[in-house]
Amino acid sequence: AQDFEMIGNGTMVLREGYSEGDYEEGFTAEISVSSATVNRSWQDDELSERITIEGNGWLSFNGGDNNSSGGGFGEIHTFFFESLDEDGQRRAQNFQLEANASMRISGASDFFSFELDDLIIRERWSDDIREEQFFRATGGGEFGFEIEDDQFSIDVNGTIPLIHLESSGGETVSDTIIVDGTYDGDAEGSFGLVRQIVDSGIQENSEGVRYEVDKIQNEFWFNVSATPFGPISQEFGAEHNLTYEFTVPQEDWRNRTVRLQYVEDNGTVSDEFPPESPIIEQPTRPEASPLISNQISRESGKSPQNVVPGDRFVLLGNPSNTLEVTINSIADKEMDGHIVEAAEWTGRFEFEETMASGFFVNEGPLSGLLYEVSRWITLESDGENQSNDIYFQEYQKVDRILYPSIITADENTPPSLELVRFREGSLHTEGGASHIEVLVNDVDTDVVAVIVDLSSIGLGLVDLSDSGMKGDLTIHDDVWTSLIIHEGLEFGDFYIPVTIIDYWVEVSEIAEISIANLPPRVMSASFSQSSAIRGENIGISVDAIDGHGVSEVIVDLLGWGGDLFPLDFSESSGLWSGIFSVPTSIAPGERNIPLRMSDSQGAETTTLGSGLVSVLRIDNEHPNLSFLEVWRDGAPQSLISDQGELVHPVMVSEGGDQITHHIEATISDYDGVSSVQAKIGRLAEIGKSEQWLLMVDDGTSGDRLAGDGIYSLEFTVRPTIPEGEIEIKIRATDIFLSSTPPEDQGHVFSVYTSECCSDDSSWISKNLSSIVLVSTFSLLLLGMVAVILQIRKSDFD
Known part of the structure; x- marks a missing residue:
C-alpha cells in the first residue's frame, strides 16, 4: 500500500481543440496555481486519487492576444478543479471558471473588439449524476x-x-x-x-x-x-x-x-x-484521468519481509519489467549514517540481455528497499561480431533517507498515549455516533496501528486510522480516528485498553471514556383537538421511547405561567395520556407543547417537539366586555327592569337643555386591550353619528379612574332626540388585532323625556325665572294694597 499527500503551486497550461502543429485555433488557459493538493492511495492494485487545483491566470482562443487581430483573450479571476478517481472510475468532479475576455474580429485592413464582461463556467459531477451545470457569457x-x-x-x-x-x-x-x-x-x-x-x-x-x-x-x-x-x-x-x-x-x-x-x-x-x-x-x-497514471518503477513487487541466503522470488509489480531475484548473502551496510542489515542479491530480467545486482534493506520499515543496484543492458548488433554490441551500465545508491528517521530497532523510541477523546464531545447510547480520537506521542513517527478495545460497550476491537480514512481529518498528524456507533444501552465511565503499535514494539495503555445515557425521545404526540383557547382543558397522548424504559412524562407549562401535568401510561396502548390546562398567559398562535421526560436510569430531557410532534394552535379570543353602564350626575343609571332585563336609560330634557351622560364599559383580554371604540348614533355630536369614537381609560372624558380596565365615553344628549330605543355598538381590539365580532357589538339604550331636570341644575335653578316673576308680581300686589289702605286711611282722617 502507498499513500501520498502532495501540496504545491506553480503554473499549468491547458490546451484544447488545436490541430497538430497549428496554434491558431483552439483554446489555451495559462493558470497560475496558488494551491494544488493531490491525495493518492495505492492498495490491493487499486488506485485512489483526489486532486484539487485553485488559481487564476489568462486565457486565449483562436490565437488571440494583445497584438492579435482575431480570436480572444482575457483574465481568469477564478479557476477551481477538483476530482476523485477510484479504481479507474471518476467518482466526483467539480470545475469552476470565472473570467472576462476581449473578442477581436478582423476587418479588411483593421480589426475591432468587444468585451465579454462575464464568462462563467461551472460543472459538478457525483458518480454518473451531473449535479450542476452553468454557463454564462455576457458583454x-x-x-x-x-x-x-x-x-x-x-x-x-x-x-x-x-x-x-x-x-x-x-x-x-x-x-x-x-x-x-x-x-x-x-x-x-x-x-x-x-x-x-x-x-x-x-x-x-x-x-x-x-x-x-x-x-x-x-x-x-x-x-x-x-x-x-x-x-x-x-x-x-x-x-x-x-x-x-x-x-x-x-x-x-x-x-x-x-x-x-x-x-x-x-x-x-x-x-x-x-x-x-x-x-x-x-x-x-467524466473519465478517470489520474495525475500519475502508472506505478513508475524498475524492480518492484512483493518480496519477503526478511530473507536468507538461497531465497529466490520474482518481482511482478511492474508487469513490463519482471525480475527473478536470488539472495546470495547477508551483510551490514551503512546507509546515510544508519547501520542496517542488507541482503545481497543478483537477478535476471525476462530479457536475457538485461541483468542486475545489488543490496536491499532486510530489516525495519525500509525492508525491501533497494539500497544499491547495478544494471547491465546489452544491445546486440546484427552481425556475428560481438565487438559491435553496445553495453549500458546503470548504478544507483541511496545517499539520503528523509523518512522515516528511525530504521532500526536500536534507534526506536516506544510510542505513548496522550489523550482519548470524542471529537463531537460525547457519545451516547441507543445509536449515538461519534468519532473516537486517540492522540499518540511518537517522536519517531512510525506508528502503524492503533486499536481500542470497546468490548465493555459491546463494540469489540476497533481499528483507528491516521491516513484520512474512517473520519480522520488530517493524514499523519498522530491523531488516530474512527467513527463508532453505540447501539447498546451501556453508559457511564469505562476504562478501555488502547494498543499502540509501531514498526518495532507494541504498547498497551488504559484510558477512561464516558458514555452518556440518551434520554427518552418523542415519536409522536396528538391532542384531543387541533386548537384551544386559553384556560381550556386539552387531552394529550404521547408515544415516547427509551431503551431503559420511560419512567415519567410531564406536560411542562411552567415557562408560560402554567403548571406541571403528569401523564399516565397505558399498558394496552403503550401511550402516555392525560389532560392539561392551557395557561392564560400563553401567546396565541401555533405552539409546541413542552414535554419533560425521564427514563428509569434518571436521564431527563425537556423537549419542544420535533417534526413528528403535533402542534397545538392557541386561538386568540377577542376582548371581553363584562359590564356596561350609563352614568349621569355622578351616579349609575343602568338598572334591572321588573321583567329582569338590563335597561340603560338615557334622559332627554323637556325643558330644552342638554344633559351630559357617559358610558362605562369593563373590558378585559389575556393579551392586553389595544383600543375600545363606540358608535353611538344620534347620541353623538352632529356629523359623528356613524363614526367610531374612542373610549378611554386615562381619567378623562368621564373616566373615573385611569388604568382600571373600565373604558369611558362622555356624550351630551340633545333635547331634540326622540324617545325610544337606540342601538349603539362597542368594539374592542387586543394587541394581536383580534376585535369584537359584529354580532357581539350591539347594545340597546332607552331614551326617555323628563320634566324634573335638565342637565346638572336643581329644580329651583330650572324654575328660577318663574319664581322671580311670581315674587315680583306678589310684591307689586302688596304695594298696591298698601297704597289703597293709605288712601282710605287718609279719607277717614
Missing part, C-alpha cells in the same frame, strides 16, 4: 474601422448592444446576439444581426413527435447603396434574411433544431424539418 461593445482600396474608401461603425449566452442544468436559458452598424464613404448602407429567443412552446419534428422547444429569431440584413463590397472584406449584395429556428433547449442533445422557418421579404413563409432531429443523448460522465 457588448462598439467598433469602427476603415476599409481602403485603390478604388474606394469606406468607414464602418457599429455597436454590439448585447451578447448574452447562458445555460443552466443542461438547458439553454438565453441565446442573444445583437449587432447594429452602418458604413459610409464611397458606399453607404447598414447591416445588423439579431439572434434571440422570442417564444417557447411545443413543436413537432419531421416524424410528428412533439418536443418542447425555444423559438429563436435569427435575422440578418445588409443594405448597400453603390458598391458590391461589404464592410468586412467580403463581397455582398443587399440582402435580408429572417429565419426562425425551433430548437430544443437540451444542450447535450445532437441535431437540436427540429424546424426551420424562412420568412421572405415579400412575406412568403416556408418550413424545413431537419431529419433525425433531435437526437437524445445524456451528458457524458
Whole structure:
C-alpha cells in the first residue's frame, strides 16, 4: 500500500481543440496555481486519487492576444478543479471558471473588439449524476474601422448592444446576439444581426413527435447603396434574411433544431424539418484521468519481509519489467549514517540481455528497499561480431533517507498515549455516533496501528486510522480516528485498553471514556383537538421511547405561567395520556407543547417537539366586555327592569337643555386591550353619528379612574332626540388585532323625556325665572294694597 499527500503551486497550461502543429485555433488557459493538493492511495492494485487545483491566470482562443487581430483573450479571476478517481472510475468532479475576455474580429485592413464582461463556467459531477451545470457569457461593445482600396474608401461603425449566452442544468436559458452598424464613404448602407429567443412552446419534428422547444429569431440584413463590397472584406449584395429556428433547449442533445422557418421579404413563409432531429443523448460522465497514471518503477513487487541466503522470488509489480531475484548473502551496510542489515542479491530480467545486482534493506520499515543496484543492458548488433554490441551500465545508491528517521530497532523510541477523546464531545447510547480520537506521542513517527478495545460497550476491537480514512481529518498528524456507533444501552465511565503499535514494539495503555445515557425521545404526540383557547382543558397522548424504559412524562407549562401535568401510561396502548390546562398567559398562535421526560436510569430531557410532534394552535379570543353602564350626575343609571332585563336609560330634557351622560364599559383580554371604540348614533355630536369614537381609560372624558380596565365615553344628549330605543355598538381590539365580532357589538339604550331636570341644575335653578316673576308680581300686589289702605286711611282722617 502507498499513500501520498502532495501540496504545491506553480503554473499549468491547458490546451484544447488545436490541430497538430497549428496554434491558431483552439483554446489555451495559462493558470497560475496558488494551491494544488493531490491525495493518492495505492492498495490491493487499486488506485485512489483526489486532486484539487485553485488559481487564476489568462486565457486565449483562436490565437488571440494583445497584438492579435482575431480570436480572444482575457483574465481568469477564478479557476477551481477538483476530482476523485477510484479504481479507474471518476467518482466526483467539480470545475469552476470565472473570467472576462476581449473578442477581436478582423476587418479588411483593421480589426475591432468587444468585451465579454462575464464568462462563467461551472460543472459538478457525483458518480454518473451531473449535479450542476452553468454557463454564462455576457458583454457588448462598439467598433469602427476603415476599409481602403485603390478604388474606394469606406468607414464602418457599429455597436454590439448585447451578447448574452447562458445555460443552466443542461438547458439553454438565453441565446442573444445583437449587432447594429452602418458604413459610409464611397458606399453607404447598414447591416445588423439579431439572434434571440422570442417564444417557447411545443413543436413537432419531421416524424410528428412533439418536443418542447425555444423559438429563436435569427435575422440578418445588409443594405448597400453603390458598391458590391461589404464592410468586412467580403463581397455582398443587399440582402435580408429572417429565419426562425425551433430548437430544443437540451444542450447535450445532437441535431437540436427540429424546424426551420424562412420568412421572405415579400412575406412568403416556408418550413424545413431537419431529419433525425433531435437526437437524445445524456451528458457524458467524466473519465478517470489520474495525475500519475502508472506505478513508475524498475524492480518492484512483493518480496519477503526478511530473507536468507538461497531465497529466490520474482518481482511482478511492474508487469513490463519482471525480475527473478536470488539472495546470495547477508551483510551490514551503512546507509546515510544508519547501520542496517542488507541482503545481497543478483537477478535476471525476462530479457536475457538485461541483468542486475545489488543490496536491499532486510530489516525495519525500509525492508525491501533497494539500497544499491547495478544494471547491465546489452544491445546486440546484427552481425556475428560481438565487438559491435553496445553495453549500458546503470548504478544507483541511496545517499539520503528523509523518512522515516528511525530504521532500526536500536534507534526506536516506544510510542505513548496522550489523550482519548470524542471529537463531537460525547457519545451516547441507543445509536449515538461519534468519532473516537486517540492522540499518540511518537517522536519517531512510525506508528502503524492503533486499536481500542470497546468490548465493555459491546463494540469489540476497533481499528483507528491516521491516513484520512474512517473520519480522520488530517493524514499523519498522530491523531488516530474512527467513527463508532453505540447501539447498546451501556453508559457511564469505562476504562478501555488502547494498543499502540509501531514498526518495532507494541504498547498497551488504559484510558477512561464516558458514555452518556440518551434520554427518552418523542415519536409522536396528538391532542384531543387541533386548537384551544386559553384556560381550556386539552387531552394529550404521547408515544415516547427509551431503551431503559420511560419512567415519567410531564406536560411542562411552567415557562408560560402554567403548571406541571403528569401523564399516565397505558399498558394496552403503550401511550402516555392525560389532560392539561392551557395557561392564560400563553401567546396565541401555533405552539409546541413542552414535554419533560425521564427514563428509569434518571436521564431527563425537556423537549419542544420535533417534526413528528403535533402542534397545538392557541386561538386568540377577542376582548371581553363584562359590564356596561350609563352614568349621569355622578351616579349609575343602568338598572334591572321588573321583567329582569338590563335597561340603560338615557334622559332627554323637556325643558330644552342638554344633559351630559357617559358610558362605562369593563373590558378585559389575556393579551392586553389595544383600543375600545363606540358608535353611538344620534347620541353623538352632529356629523359623528356613524363614526367610531374612542373610549378611554386615562381619567378623562368621564373616566373615573385611569388604568382600571373600565373604558369611558362622555356624550351630551340633545333635547331634540326622540324617545325610544337606540342601538349603539362597542368594539374592542387586543394587541394581536383580534376585535369584537359584529354580532357581539350591539347594545340597546332607552331614551326617555323628563320634566324634573335638565342637565346638572336643581329644580329651583330650572324654575328660577318663574319664581322671580311670581315674587315680583306678589310684591307689586302688596304695594298696591298698601297704597289703597293709605288712601282710605287718609279719607277717614
